[in-house]
Amino acid sequence: MIDIHCHILYGVDDGSPDYETSCRMVDCLADEGVSAIIATPHYRHQMFSYPVQRIEDALTRLSAYAAGRHVTLFSGCEYHVNHDIFSHLESGRVHTLADSDYVLTEYSYTSDLARILDYTEELVMRGWRPIIAHAERYEVFQRRPRLAEEVIHQGAQIQVNADSVLGLDGRGMKKCALKLLDLGLVDYVASDAHDLDERAPHLEKCCSLIRKRYGEEAAKMLFETNPRKILM
Numbered sequence: 001m002i003d004i005h006c007h008i009l010y011g012v013d014d015g016s017p018d019y020e021t022s023c024r025m026v027d028c029l030a031d032e033g034v035s036a037i038i039a040t041p042h043y044r045h046q047m048f049s050y051p052v053q054r055i056e057d058a059l060t061r062l063s064a065y066a067a068g069r070h071v072t073l074f075s076g077c078e079y080h081v082n083h084d085i086f087s088h089l090e091s092g093r094v095h096t097l098a099d100s101d102y103v104l105t106e107y108s109y110t111s112d113l114a115r116i117l118d119y120t121e122e123l124v125m126r127g128w129r130p131i132i133a134h135a136e137r138y139e140v141f142q143r144r145p146r147l148a149e150e151v152i153h154q155g156a157q158i159q160v161n162a163d164s165v166l167g168l169d170g171r172g173m174k175k176c177a178l179k180l181l182d183l184g185l186v187d188y189v190a191s192d193a194h195d196l197d198e199r200a201p202h203l204e205k206c207c208s209l210i211r212k213r214y215g216e217e218a219a220k221m222l223f224e225t226n227p228r229k230i231l232m
């Protein structure tokens with residue numbers, strides 16, 4: 001498996017607090033069968049600054065540990081979208097996913113569809129490939145999951161969180177995540193892990209649920225085949 005959304009780098013956002021925790025998160029994901037992780041610290045204006053030097057230092061140090069567990073780490077960012085995203089991507093101020101054209105985008109959960117569509121359209125027009133992080137969290141998709149088809153039509157891909165699928169984030173999120181999966185609109189399932197307690201990785205458990213509900217092929221696509229395309 002490949003985890004494309006994970007707050008595994010220590011001391012850079014609200015994810016892992018320290019090197020030790022990050023190492024235990026690597027252990028946990030490795031034990032679950034993960035061979036590559038894209039580290040995606042938050043960038044959010046006036047909330048998470050995306051400290052590039054600290055991110056790169058943490059990535060270098062943790063990569064050495066991860067290599068011992070046969071896990072490869074890649075750089076990335078979960079970008080809470082505002083208009084700065086275009087200049088930040090073009091100048092390299094924030095990382096894309098594994099230095100590809102794929103960008104993990106997040107919006108306020110009460111955002112209207114037009115805002116998501118507008119930014120998606122402009123990102124695509126400028127040559128980026130936006131992925132909507134944890135689409136099941138948005139009110140607009142919780143009310144009408146089929147509206148996700150519109151952002152897909154605009155050129156975005158959809159990621160859902162393992163915890164949502166498992167029901168660990170409440171019934172509303174689970175219902176929406178499963179509906180998006182039922183409709184065949186989901187491209188990636190990722191951990192979005194922040195620690196080893198409240199927001200620990202649960203990929204293996206989620207993968208086996210998906211295997212039971214949708215079959216082996218679908219599980220492979222969501223956890224391995226699609227994520228691997230980002231790394232190529």
Ligand SMILES: [Fe+2]
Nearest residue numbers: 005007078192
């Ligand atoms: Fe996240």
